[in-house]
Each structure stands twice: as structure tokens, then as C-alpha cells.
Amino acid sequence: MTPHTPLRGCFVTGTDTEVGKTRISAALLHWLAQAGWRSAGFKPVAAGTSLIDGQWVNDDVRALRDASALAMSNAEVGPFQFETACAPHIAAARQGQRIDRAAILHAVDALAARAEVLVVEGVGGFCVPLGPDWDSADLAGDLQLPVVLVVGLRLGCINHALLTAEAVRARGLCLAGWVGNSVSPAMPWVEENVATLRLRLQLQGAPCLGIVPWLAEPSPAAVAAHLDPLVLTTLFSSISSPFAS
Ligand SMILES: Nc1ncnc2c1ncn2[C@@H]1O[C@H](COP(=O)(O)OP(=O)(O)OP(=O)(O)O)[C@@H](O)[C@H]1O
Ligand SMILES: [Mg+2]
Numbered sequence: 001m002t003p004h005t006p007l008r009g010c011f012v013t014g015t016d017t018e019v020g021k022t023r024i025s026a027a028l029l030h031w032l033a034q035a036g037w038r039s040a041g042f043k044p045v046a047a048g049t050s051l052i053d054g055q056w057v058n059d060d061v062r063a064l065r066d067a068s069a070l071a072m073s074n075a076e077v078g079p080f081q082f083e084t085a086c087a088p089h090i091a092a093a094r095q096g097q098r099i100d101r102a103a104i105l106h107a108v109d110a111l112a113a114r115a116e117v118l119v120v121e122g123v124g125g126f127c128v129p130l131g132p133d134w135d136s137a138d139l140a141g142d143l144q145l146p147v148v149l150v151v152g153l154r155l156g157c158i159n160h161a162l163l164t165a166e167a168v169r170a171r172g173l174c175l176a177g178w179v180g181n182s183v184s185p186a187m188p189w190v191e192e193n194v195a196t197l198r199l200r201l202q203l204q205g206a207p208c209l210g211i212v213p214w215l216a217e218p219s220p221a222a223v224a225a226h227l228d229p230l231v232l233t234t235l236f237s238s239i240s241s242p243f244a245s
Helices: 021-034 059-067 088-094 101-112 136-143 157-170 190-202 220-224 229-235
Strands: 009-014 039-042 045-047 050-052 055-057 080-082 117-121 129-131 147-153 175-182 208-212
Touching (some): 009 136, 009 157, 021 039, 021 059, 021 147, 021 175, 039 059, 045 088, 055 059, 059 117, 080 088, 101 117, 129 136, 136 157, 157 190, 190 208, 208 229
Parallel strands (some): 009 147, 039 117, 045 080, 175 208
């Protein structure tokens, strides 16, 4: 399955759940908006909602919506939001629902018609079941976007990053870059870990987009300040300049 029109932007995956995909996605949306692009976040599948301003909504959906340049409804950013914070296929089954692959592509097509660039946040790690016969890696394959890998800097992250890079390549997708994100205030041997990640992922053609420290307020602007504008410009260079007529 593929969307009707080729998409522009990136698909953000992570070495695991809770590694900073939403913080980095929001920072990318912010950076793109600051650069003049009509950026839009998309969270195709989200599990766990809370009542905000009288509406049940997922936190990631809200964060991506707030960081986007394009004005969108919660349902446009997150077409499949389930109540329970657990594995998405289980969250869907608890509500007697299934995650409809064609409906996701329809939703992303509708957004792509209005946005210049999309930042799509995956769910959990790269290979998360979304139904009996498909998973989030299949979804990334459907979208055909370059993949950005968020590496949660903790013990074990090198192995998780390299396994993910292999899985991305096995799907025929491009690993366009990676971000090291501090998931705790201090990680022992962080510089040595980052040096190894740089080397091993660069060998696979994936440059480092930035190393984000543990921040007291990880707002989109604060996180974006730790991303490399030159590497980001290259990553998004296939998208025509917002300043070109
Ligand atoms: N650099 C950072 N500094 C401080 N806190 C951070 C940082 N990165 C992430 N966090 C916090 O860690 C938690 C997990 O981050 P985030 O929600 O972005 O992860 P995720 O990978 O999107 O998780 P999920 O798999 O649930 O979508 C959040 O509370 C977030 O605010
Ligand atoms: Mg998230």
C-alpha cells in the first residue's frame, strides 16, 4: 500500500518506547516552521488518552499538533487514538476495533495535500504489531519517507540502534539520520557511547542530527537548539525552499 502522492518529510522511529521520539519530532516541526515551511505532525497510531479541555486526546498528538505550523484538529494529527496506554494492537482490541491501514494512508494523503512537509512519529520501537499481519515497519514502508532514528542514550542503546538500522535497511528504507537523546540526567560513558554510535551509524550513511542533553524544559525550541541546522538542511533538501517562488 502507498499514499496517492509521494510524501515529503521524515518518519521518526526510536530504539524503544519513551526514548524521546515526540520531543525530537516536535523539535523538527518547530525547526521546519521557523525555516518557513508549513510543517505538520502526524501520529498515525497512539495509545493512551486523557481528558483535556473536554476532549479525549493523546499527549503525543497534542504535542505534535502544537509544534506544527499547519493548523489541524486532533483527529487529523492522530486518526487512531486508543484509550489504554499499552501495545497499540492490544489497545485497539480492548475497544473492539482494529487499526485500518488504508484509513491511515487516506489520512496522511489528506494532510500532505495541505502541508509542505510531514513529520510522522512512529509508535514504540520500529517493529510494533499494528494488526495480525502487519506492523509499524510496514507502515514506514507504506509511507516511503526517510527514517530518523531517536537513540535513547542508556546502557544497551548501541545494540538497539544497530538492530534498528538493520531492520530499516531490510525494509528497503533510507536511514537518513539519528539523534542521541538523553533519557536521564547523567549516563555513564555517554561520550564514548556517542562516539561509537557516530562511527557505526555513519558507516551506514546515517549522520548524527544532534545530541540532546537532559533538559529541565524539553520544549520544541529548547530541543531544536541542539540539532545541527546544516545536517537538517541536507535532510530536508529534497523539499523545495519555502522562499522559492
Ligand atoms: N532531552 C530530554 N530532557 C528531558 N526530558 C526528556 C528529554 N527527552 C525526553 N524527555 C522526557 O522523557 C519522556 C519520554 O519522551 P517522549 O514522550 O518524547 O518519548 P517517546 O519515544 O515519544 O515515547 P512513546 O513511545 O510513548 O511515544 C517524556 O516525559 C519527555 O518529556
Ligand atoms: Mg511519543
